[in-house]
Amino acid sequence: MAPTSPGHPRRSARQTRTTSIGRFPAGLLLLGALLAGCSDDKEAAGQSPAGASQAPQVEVVTVTASDVPLTTELPGRTRAYQIAEVRPQVGGIIESRDFKEGSDVEEGQALYHIDARTYRADVASAKASLARAEASLHTSNLQAKRFKQLVARKMVSQQNYDDAVATVGEGRADVASAKASLTSAQINLDYSVVTSPISGRIGKSSVTKGALVTASQDTSLATVQQLDPIYIDVTQSASEVLRLKRELAENRDASAAPEQAPVELVMEDGSVYAAKGKLQFADVSVDEGTGMVTLRALFPNEDELLLPGMFVRARLTEAVAKDAILVPQKAVSRDNQGNANVMVVNAESKVEAKQVVIGQAIDNQWLVTSGLNSGDKVIVSGLQKIKPGAAVQIANSEESVEQNTSAQPSATEDDSSENDQAKAGNNQ
Missing domain, CATH: 2.40.420.20 (conserved putative lor/sdh protein from methanococcus maripaludis s2 fold)
Known part of the structure; x- marks a missing residue:
């Protein structure tokens, strides 16, 4: 063991170790406090804008x-704008069919020819009757003129003159009757050519060449339908109509849709028809069996995409909500x-x-x-x-x-704050 100096008492190894250990934590605490102070300053400077931006x-x-x-969507069916069933107005044998089934025909176009020989004979007979009546009238007129001169001279009786005048009147009536008969015969002859009453598309024919037809028969020869434009008939319950009228009466900020309001058409496959239609009318009565009211809209159909009988849905503007x-x-x-x-x-x-x-x-x-x-x-x-x-x-x-x-603060303010914190840490 080494000797000890009189002025310095000897320390034990245990005391030396305790003093060293006690100083080391104190240094760590001081350094930790400095670092924590810098960190707190930086967090305080950084939290200011972050806290302000916490609002979602x-x-x-x-x-x-x-x-x-205000619109509503209603179910409906397409209807032809015009439809005409072709029927013969005179009887006879069909000599020819002059159209192609499914084609477009024009008003007045010949569709069928009926055997017209008897009708041409009737016209000839009517013309002959008219000629005979006109000749008889001419004779009666001459006789009446002569009797007029003779009765003035007392050469014929007044009765004879009156009879001659009456004969003239009868002759004129006979002429008028003969003319009417001729007109009727000519009409029947014209009816032997069956024409289309309207322009449109004609369907299939129910008769062929050689068939016997009669005037105004129950079975039509064919049907012609005009497809452009085309009607859309939709139905709406009477309760919905009543509800709408009540809402319009109670709501001053709503008004009824204008007449001929635009209508949008939704096809059966869900697609929307390109052209818009116009509402034409609403039925004035309710169907007793279904309790529904029928509304009709008119749509253009130039490409004839819409055919009669198709199921569609119409979007109608019922009212307009103001403001x-x-x-x-x-x-x-x-x-x-x-x-x-x-x-x-x-x-x-x-x-x-x-x-x-x-x-x-x-x-x-x-x-x-x-x-x-x-x-x-x-x-x-x-x-x-x-x-x-x-x-x-x-x-x-x-x-x-x-x-x-x-x-958020500007970038310059952030940089300035960080520089100040760095300087404070270095001084410490």
Whole structure:
């Protein structure tokens, strides 16, 4: 063991180890405090803008009031604009069929020829009767003129003259009758050529060459239909008509659709017909069996895509809601009582819940009849992150840009803050 100096008492190894161990943690604590101070300053400087941007972002739709047409979709069938069943007006044997089945025919075009020999003979007979009547009238006129001169000289009796005058009258009547008979015979002769009563498309023929037909028979020879334009007959329940009339009477902000309002047509496969039609009329009575009212619309059909009897759906404009407001359906929720509600962003950029009354659905929107005003900002996205009274940022408008700009410091301010913190750490 080494000797100890009188002025310095000897320390044991245990004491030396204890002092060294006690100094080491103190140094660590001092260094840790300095680092923690720098870290706290940096976090405090960095949290200022982060805290300001904690408000959730939402997307809004600014609603505006406008006139909105109220439509309804009704089932219906296509009907030919004109339809005519071709029937013979005289009897006889069909000599020829002069059209192609399924083709377009014009009004007055010859369709069938009936054996006309008897009708031509009737015309000839009527002409002969007319000639005989005219000759007899001429003779009667001459005799009446002679008797007029003789009766003045007392050479014939007045009775004879009166009979001659009466004979002239009978002759004139005979001529008129003969002319009428000739006209009738000529008409029957003309009827031996069966013509199309209207322009349109003709269907199949029910008779062929050689068939015997009679005047005004029950079975038609063929049917002609005009397809351009074409009618669409739709049906609506009487209760719906009554409901609409009551709503129009109670709602001052709605008006009935104008006459001949446009009608949109939905085909059986779901496609929309290119051209729009016009409402022509609504039936004045209700069908007793079905309780339905028939409405008729007129559509152009130049390419003849629509054929009679097709099932279609017509979208009709029933009324026009004045100064109406539409909101996306996804913006509307319902509470436990079933009331419709929307969330709006007020002037203070805070969420406000509004209870609304909604009407019918128009595409993917609801018609709001009360509860909203024009200019309200309705939240349509981010609803799961908000609650009434919470501050929000509008993400899809110029207002959101202004909010973000005021909430975030500039890059120069961030750099200056970091430099100050670095200098303070070096001095320590």
